[in-house]
Amino acid sequence: MSRFWSPIVHTLSPYVAGEQPQISGLVKLNTNESPYGPSPHATAAIAAANGDALRLYPEPTGIHLRKAVAATYWLDAGEVFVGNGSDEVLAHVFQGLLNHELPLLYPDITYSFYPTYCRLYGIKSVLVPLDEGFEIRLEDYRQPCGAIIIANPNAPTGIAKPLDWIEALVAEHPDQVVVIDEAYVDFGAETAIPLVKKYPNLLVVHTLSKSRGLAGLRVGFAVGQRHLIDALERVKDSFNSYPLDRLAQAGAVAAWQDKEWFERHRDMIIATRERLTVALQGLGFEVLPSAANFVFARHPGHPGGELAAALRAKAILVRHFNKPRISDFLRISIGTDAETDKLLTALGEILG
Ligand SMILES: *Cc1c(COP(=O)(O)O)cnc(C)c1O
Numbered sequence: 001m002s003r004f005w006s007p008i009v010h011t012l013s014p015y016v017a018g019e020q021p022q023i024s025g026l027v028k029l030n031t032n033e034s035p036y037g038p039s040p041h042a043t044a045a046i047a048a049a050n051g052d053a054l055r056l057y058p059e060p061t062g063i064h065l066r067k068a069v070a071a072t073y074w075l076d077a078g079e080v081f082v083g084n085g086s087d088e089v090l091a092h093v094f095q096g097l098l099n100h101e102l103p104l105l106y107p108d109i110t111y112s113f114y115p116t117y118c119r120l121y122g123i124k125s126v127l128v129p130l131d132e133g134f135e136i137r138l139e140d141y142r143q144p145c146g147a148i149i150i151a152n153p154n155a156p157t158g159i160a161k162p163l164d165w166i167e168a169l170v171a172e173h174p175d176q177v178v179v180i181d182e183a184y185v186d187f188g189a190e191t192a193i194p195l196v197k198k199y200p201n202l203l204v205v206h207t208l209s210k211s212r213g214l215a216g217l218r219v220g221f222a223v224g225q226r227h228l229i230d231a232l233e234r235v236k237d238s239f240n241s242y243p244l245d246r247l248a249q250a251g252a253v254a255a256w257q258d259k260e261w262f263e264r265h266r267d268m269i270i271a272t273r274e275r276l277t278v279a280l281q282g283l284g285f286e287v288l289p290s291a292a293n294f295v296f297a298r299h300p301g302h303p304g305g306e307l308a309a310a311l312r313a314k315a316i317l318v319r320h321f322n323k324p325r326i327s328d329f330l331r332i333s334i335g336t337d338a339e340t341d342k343l344l345t346a347l348g349e350i351l352g
Helices: 007-011 040-049 063-072 085-097 113-121 163-172 226-236 246-257 259-282 304-313 337-351
Strands: 027-029 080-083 104-107 125-128 147-151 177-181 202-207 220-224 294-298 316-318 329-333
Touching: 027 329, 027 337, 040 246, 063 080, 063 220, 063 246, 080 085, 080 226, 085 113, 085 177, 085 202, 085 220, 085 226, 113 125, 147 163, 163 177, 220 226, 246 259, 259 294, 259 337, 304 316, 304 329, 304 337, 316 329, 316 337
Parallel strands: 027 316, 104 125, 104 147, 147 177, 177 202
Antiparallel strands: 080 220, 202 220, 294 329
């Protein structure tokens, strides 16, 4: 606290990211990074972009990346917005599209950056409880609202909704923007991007941090009709004209275009997830059905906080949320097969 702070700073409750400790030999399964890293084409493109040209500002709109993403979905580059990680894209979405007279609706258990943005921008919101099975129910969103945001698959549950469910949600709210945060969609859900042509109220947000192995490069994007993208561009150009630097733009385009690398490593992560799920069940865990690059699991005999601490003592980091309804759970990112074996061995020892 300081008397020099602007009044709003006193009211903020900043997002708490998973820790990034600098400990060698650590098995790091706490922030849903890819265990495999980016395409070698991406690192080569970044190396090639590293040079004298760095004295020049980058292209301000990320046009090459926007074109590459648009081409994948048969869209126009004007229907794609790019930003410095999808967190920045989401920040502009909250400020530019989700702040209305009526409240924003989102699930009580979801990405914890959403309430953080609501505080930052003074957005009224109503948290809609997930049902007992941690599912989002369509009927619960049939209430007056200014906008809706949902992560699909949801985080930290990992549970995905099918595309016809998403379409029903979007179709039921023609006068509200519906944002689908698809940070984990590549690991087992179906993207809503093809619905963008049909629904002027749909915005879909993606990141290259998870399935493209580029959390360190900070690249995300949003897809929607022109009028929604225009709002994001207006906010962006009132904030930072050059959100994606030259290295990020070069690396992101190359990563996006390396379909073979992307699919191979995505499939490896899905296979490891399925193996981990079965093994955790064998150790007595209840594991929610995951369509993401993590699992959300609880053990009937051991609270989540206790297990997370015991794993940490064995140099294995997982995420525990000390929050109502989910404090029994661990969120475990999918690592390599070797990391998964270390995790399972450690859990076997801890559970005796
Ligand atoms: C990881 C994550 C993001 C943010 O990703 P960036 O690294 O900022 O691109 C957004 N939404 C959800 C649900 C996430 O889990």
